Every structure is written in C-alpha cells, then in structure tokens.
Amino acid sequence: MSSEQVAEHYNAVKEVGVEKRTESRIFYMRNFNNWVKSMLINEILGHLRQDGVQFPRVLDIGCGKGGDLRKWDIARVSSVTMTDIADVSVEQAKGRYEEMKDRNRRNFFFPAEFIVADSTKDDLMEKYANKMPFDISSCQFSLHYSFCDEQSARTYIRNAVGNLKPGGFFIGTLPDANRIVWAARQGNGMFKNAVCSITFENTEQLLNEQLPHFGAKFHFTLDEQVNCPEFLAHFSLLQKILVDEFDMDLVFVRQFPDAAKKWMASREGRELASKMRALEKYPPFPGQNPSGEADEYGYAEEQLKKMNEDGNKQKYIECLSKSEWEAVCMYLVFAFRKRKPEPEKKPEEEVKEAEEDRKRKCPAEDEAAGDEVLEKRQKTEEEESGQEQGKDNGEQGGAE
Numbered sequence: 289m290s291s292e293q294v295a296e297h298y299n300a301v302k303e304v305g306v307e308k309r310t311e312s313r314i315f316y317m318r319n320f321n322n323w324v325k326s327m328l329i330n331e332i333l334g335h336l337r338q339d340g341v342q343f344p345r346v347l348d349i350g351c352g353k354g355g356d357l358r359k360w361d362i363a364r365v366s367s368v369t370m371t372d373i374a375d376v377s378v379e380q381a382k383g384r385y386e387e388m389k390d391r392n393r394r395n396f397f398f399p400a401e402f403i404v405a406d407s408t409k410d411d412l413m414e415k416y417a418n419k420m421p422f423d424i425s426s427c428q429f430s431l432h433y434s435f436c437d438e439q440s441a442r443t444y445i446r447n448a449v450g451n452l453k454p455g456g457f458f459i460g461t462l463p464d465a466n467r468i469v470w471a472a473r474q475g476n477g478m479f480k481n482a483v484c485s486i487t488f489e490n491t492e493q494l495l496n497e498q499l500p501h502f503g504a505k506f507h508f509t510l511d512e513q514v515n516c517p518e519f520l521a522h523f524s525l526l527q528k529i530l531v532d533e534f535d536m537d538l539v540f541v542r543q544f545p546d547a548a549k550k551w552m553a554s555r556e557g558r559e560l561a562s563k564m565r566a567l568e569k570y571p572p573f574p575g576q577n578p579s580g581e582a583d584e585y586g587y588a589e590e591q592l593k594k595m596n597e598d599g600n601k602q603k604y605i606e607c608l609s610k611s612e613w614e615a616v617c618m619y620l621v622f623a624f625r626k627r628k629p630e631p632e633k634k635p636e637e638e639v640k641e642a643e644e645d646r647k648r649k650c651p652a653e654d655e656a657a658g659d660e661v662l663e664k665r666q667k668t669e670e671e672e673s674g675q676e677q678g679k680d681n682g683e684q685g686g687a688e
C-alpha cells in the first residue's frame with residue numbers, strides 16, 4: 289500500500305451532510321470519538337496555560353477534511369497549520385476554514401496554513417510559510433498509516449515533533465495494536481461485529497508468529513465502508529523512539545474506555561458529551577429508534593435495572609450500542625511532552641550539588657572525615673584555650 293493509494297482512498301471519501309450523518313449506524317461512535325479529541329485538547333490546554341501559554345500555535349498533521357478546525361477555534365489558538373497527503377481533503381478543509389472565518393463575529397480569527405504533503409516522505413519544515421515552532425502537534429487517527437515501514441514511520445514522527453517548542457505537546461489517537469491483535473486472535477484471525485471488522489493480511493503470521501514492528505498490515509472496515517489497509521503501530525515502540533531520539537516524555541497513554549471514565553468523572557466532560565451527543569439515550573425517547581438491534585443494549589438494560597433497584601428513579605441510561613463500544617475499545621489516546629532544557633546552574637548551586645552528591649555516594653567516608661574534622665577542631669580548641677589560659681595567667685601574674 290503506497291502513500292499515493294492512501295491519498296486516493298481519502299480523496300474519494302465523500303463529504304456527508306449533517307442529515308445523512310445523523311442516520312449513520314455509527315452516529316454516536318463518531319460523536320464519541322470527537323468528544324475524546326475535544327477532551328484531550330482541553331486537558332493539554334490546561335497544562336499549557338499553567339506554563340503561561342494562552343494562545344497555542346498548532347500543527348494538525350493528517351488533518352483530513354479539517355474535522356478538528358472547530359476544536360482549534362474553541363481552543364483559542366494563535367494559528368494552525370493543517371497538512372494531509374490527500375489534496376481533495378486539504379481543499380475541503382480550506383473551504384471549511386473559509387466558511388468559519390466568514391461566519392466569525394469576533395475581531396480575531398486564527399490564521400491557518402494548508403499544506404498537501406506526504407509526511408512519510410516530505411520534510412514539512414521546508415513547506416511551512418510560517419516556520420515558528422508549535423505548542424501542540426496533533427495527529428488524530430493518522431500516525432499508524434506510516435508504520436508500513438521503518439523509514440516512513442521515522443520520517444512521519446520527525447515531521448510531527450521536529451518543530452515543537454520545548455514544553456510543547458504531541459497528542460493523538462491511534463488504533464491500540466495489542467487490543468486489535470488480541471481481538472483478531474480470539475476470532476481465529478478475524479474480528480467482526482455489527483459496525484466493524486478487522487482482518488489481517490497475513491493470518492498465518494498473526495496466529496503463529498510474532499508480528500513485525502513495521503509493516504503489520506490489517507484491514508479495518510467501519511460501517512461497511514471499505515477502508516484502505518492500515519498498519520499496527522506498537523505504542524511501546526513509538527514511545528521508545530520519541531523518548532530516546534526526540535527528547536519527548538510520555539505524559540499519558542489511555543485506552544479509550546479509561547480515558548472516557550476519567551473525563552466523564554468531571555462535570556465539564558459530561559456536559560460536553562451531552563452537547564456533542566457522544567452517547568445514546570436508552571431506551572430511546574418515544575418515536576425514536578435505537579441505533580442498534582435490541583440485543584445490543586443488554587448491558588445498558590442491566591445497568592438501568594440495577595440503578596432503579598438501588599432507589600434511583602432513572603428513566604434512561606446513556607450508552608453506546610455494544611458493537612460501537614467494542615469498536616471504540618480498539619483505540620488509544622496519548623500525550624507526549626517535549627523536554628525543556630535544564631536551566632543553567634549558578635556556580636554555588638553546582639558546588640552544593642557536588643557536595644551532596646559526594647555525601648550520597650560515600651557516607652561512611654564522610655562520617656570518618658567528619659570525625660577527623662571534629663577531633664582536629666577539639667584539639668585546636670583545647671590548645672587555644674590552653675594558650676589563652678597561659679596568657680591570662682601570665683598577664684595576671686604580671687599584674688601581680
């Protein structure tokens with residue numbers, strides 16, 4: 289699968305209007321994924337604000353049709369660079385941006401740059417008109433395509449984090465390689481439910497061998513849409529490359545269910561989920577249909593029953609259908625942070641640190657040395673006091 293084929297595939301994906309989107313079997317799952325991205329951005333904005341960055345500069349790599357532009361607007365960014373390999377998608381992203389700009393009533397609307405580039409081959413730095421470093425580099429559902437081979441993955445990673453400010457963040461969402469392999473192995477090489485399916489190119493290898501670090505090809509179809517082949521990106525490998533070679537530290541990695549649990553615990557998270565319709569109400573309101581078949585809501589029914597037994601007069605529960613939930617469980621959300629250079633030390637701090645270090649390394653020697661010093665000091669004091677006494681005596685004698 290070449291990058292050109294990825295571009296061709298995404299260029300061919302039609303933009304769907306709001307009405308059609310509402311009818312989709314994975315309407316809530318899509319909203320849920322968007323909510324995860326929004327919450328991720330919010331969490332990172334919190335860190336940046338603590339560091340005094342109020343209006344971050346953003347790189348959106350693998351931006352697609354610009355689905356996150358509204359999130360960047362809400363995040364009050366100072367500017368955004370949107371880049372993707374699919375030229376038609378970038379054009380649509382630009383169109384979406386122009387529409388937003390036209391509708392904007394504030395004095396300021398963030399400037400944006402749009403770049404068509406293959407981030408597994410091109411050097412993005414050469415293509416930026418604004419070369420100022422970024423506070424956030426965001427890579428949503430895209431990085432794993434570059435794991436087709438080692439060089440492509442390394443080039444993509446360099447493009448993603450190479451122009452980050454110290455203290456800047458690299459954030460993203462990614463298929464969870466462990467979970468995907470586990471699910472496919474459970475199903476003897478295939479996973480399938482009402483909304484998605486996963487198959488591996490090399491079933492023999494999946495079932496009997498260790499999978500390669502790069503080039504482990506699988507097919508993920510969602511909502512019956514034919515997708516282009518994807519590649520496993522093993523998170524531990526990504527982490528090692530970022531930590532060892534790009535001065536990045538892991539802030540967190542969470543499976544989607546864990547991330548949801550954490551963010552739903554806050555009022556802000558729940559309110560946003562409700563606003564974005566990230567969850568489905570079950571049972572649905574009169575006149576409405578659930579998005580999945582009846583057997584997709586067994587867990588929701590059980591929870592509702594339990595709540596009512598506990599005395600809560602609960603009429604409905606918010607959930608995802610079983611198949612959509614299984615699909616969101618296949619993803620990870622992560623954040624890395626670019627290390628800041630250590631502040632230069634003052635000479636006296638260095639002396640103090642060296643002294644503490646020496647004490648830590650050889651405490652016994654230090655004690656012995658301490659005893660010696662003490663002994664010497666006692667001796668000197670005794671001698672001095674003897675001399676003083678002699679002096680006093682002499683003086684006194686002389687006076688007498």
Ligand SMILES: C[S@@+](CC[C@H](N)C(=O)[O-])C[C@H]1O[C@@H](n2cnc3c(N)ncnc32)[C@H](O)[C@@H]1O
Nearest residue numbers: 298350351352372373374406407408428430433
């Ligand atoms: C699943 S879409 C995600 C789009 C968007 N980030 C979002 O969250 O909605 C994956 C995107 O990655 C892009 N992509 C894949 N390989 C790429 C490459 N080598 N360079 C740049 N973009 C790439 C695709 O064109 C596609 O737009």
